[in-house]
Amino acid sequence: MTRPTPAMRRAMAEAQVGDDVYGEDPTANRLQDLAAELLGFERALFFPSGTMANQVALLLHLPRGSEVLAPEGAHLYEYELGAPALLAGALVRAVPAPGGVPDLEARKRAIRRGPFQAPTGLIALENTHNLAGGRVVPLEVQKAVQALAQAHGLPTHLDGARLFNAATFLGVEAKEVARGFTTLMVSLSKGLGAPVESLLLLPKDLEAEARRYRKLLGGGLRQAGVLAAGILALTEGPKHLKRDHALARALAEGLARLGLKVEPVETNMVYLEVPDPQGFLERLKAQGVLAGAVGGRVRFVTHRDLRDEDIPQALEAVDRALQSKAP
Numbered sequence: 313m314t315r316p317t318p319a320m321r322r323a324m325a326e327a328q329v330g331d332d333v334y335g336e337d338p339t340a341n342r343l344q345d346l347a348a349e350l351l352g353f354e355r356a357l358f359f360p361s362g363t364m365a366n367q368v369a370l371l372l373h374l375p376r377g378s379e380v381l382a383p384e385g386a387h388l389y390e391y392e393l394g395a396p397a398l399l400a401g402a403l404v405r406a407v408p409a410p411g412g413v414p415d416l417e418a419r420k421r422a423i424r425r426g427p428f429q430a431p432t433g434l435i436a437l438e439n440t441h442n443l444a445g446g447r448v449v450p451l452e453v454q455k456a457v458q459a460l461a462q463a464h465g466l467p468t469h470l471d472g473a474r475l476f477n478a479a480t481f482l483g484v485e486a487k488e489v490a491r492g493f494t495t496l497m498v499s500l501s502k503g504l505g506a507p508v509e510s511l512l513l514l515p516k517d518l519e520a521e522a523r524r525y526r527k528l529l530g531g532g533l534r535q536a537g538v539l540a541a542g543i544l545a546l547t548e549g550p551k552h553l554k555r556d557h558a559l560a561r562a563l564a565e566g567l568a569r570l571g572l573k574v575e576p577v578e579t580n581m582v583y584l585e586v587p588d589p590q591g592f593l594e595r596l597k598a599q600g601v602l603a604g605a606v607g608g609r610v611r612f613v614t615h616r617d618l619r620d621e622d623i624p625q626a627l628e629a630v631d632r633a634l635q636s637k638a639p
């Protein structure tokens with residue numbers, strides 16, 4: 313929902329560009345160097361989308377016929393169109409993760425090494441976890457999962473599309489949330505405000521192979537530097553997230569006052585259940601308030617383009633949408 317800011321549009325208009333397929337786009341290179349430094353990885357690679365970056369990570373880690381353990385509801389299988397099967401030729405096994413927090417014992421039991429089953433090749437996490445309500449996985453849990461992976465000689469991947477939201481909630485540097493994973497995907501679109509683009513962070517020895525897969529999937533962009541908005545999304549975007557979270561809390565409190573059953577809010581998402589979600593969303597849209605139906609629930613997302621007064625106005629619209637009968 314965010315639109316590029318005037319500063320982002322200026323940066324894009326004035327961006328110096330070269331051919332990024334040859335690694336010669338100075339703006340894409342600056343973005344990648346900046347991200348690697350900021351998140352504590354050896355390398356960062358520009359991607360047109362988070363989906364492509366996640367799937368390249370699976371291609372890098374998973375031999376065909378192996379499986380990735382992912383928290384239930386993970387984006388990489390719920391919303392990536394079966395790509396793990398189609399591209400990496402891998403299975404995804406969902407492991408229980410109440411509130412987005414993976415159950416460690418279940419993970420331990422899920423690791424497969426025997427000769428008669430698909431071997432586990434990767435352990436994945438998602439932080440913040442979208443379908444679990446934008447909830448944050450605590451750093452101790454991340455560390456325990458990494459230790460488990462290490463004990464079995466397995467790599468780890470973090471779907472950190474909303475890594476900066478997790479860092480904001482935890483009150484730590486983004487680097488702390490990124491620490492210890494073999495690879496990491498982070499989105500510069502969505503809450504950070506860039507129009508498109510995500511990054512895959514990775515060790516140096518995986519870079520050449522990651523570039524090969526990116527090109528193979530059609531993600532080798534020539535003058536990627538025209539998307540220079542990503543630099544501002546990365547450096548300035550995170551500063552706005554605290555306010556996004558405060559707006560979400562205010563919205564959640566207001567919805568609860570209206571008698572609605574709202575799920576716990578930790579970041580910029582407010583999930584709730586209403587009878588007839590589709591009808592509710594249509595009546596809401598007619599009043600200029602957009603929300604989505606996600607996983608059978610209604611999801612509101614707050615973001616940097618909202619004004620403070622949008623929250624009370626949205627609550628009034630919700631109140632009216634609840635009162636009025638479905639057409």
Ligand SMILES: *Cc1c(COP(=O)(O)O)cnc(C)c1O
Pocket residue numbers: 360361362363364366387388438440442471473474499501509510
């Ligand atoms: C949006 C999202 C993605 C995919 O990003 P796109 O740029 O939309 O492809 C991956 N993981 C999570 C958790 C997301 O929310």
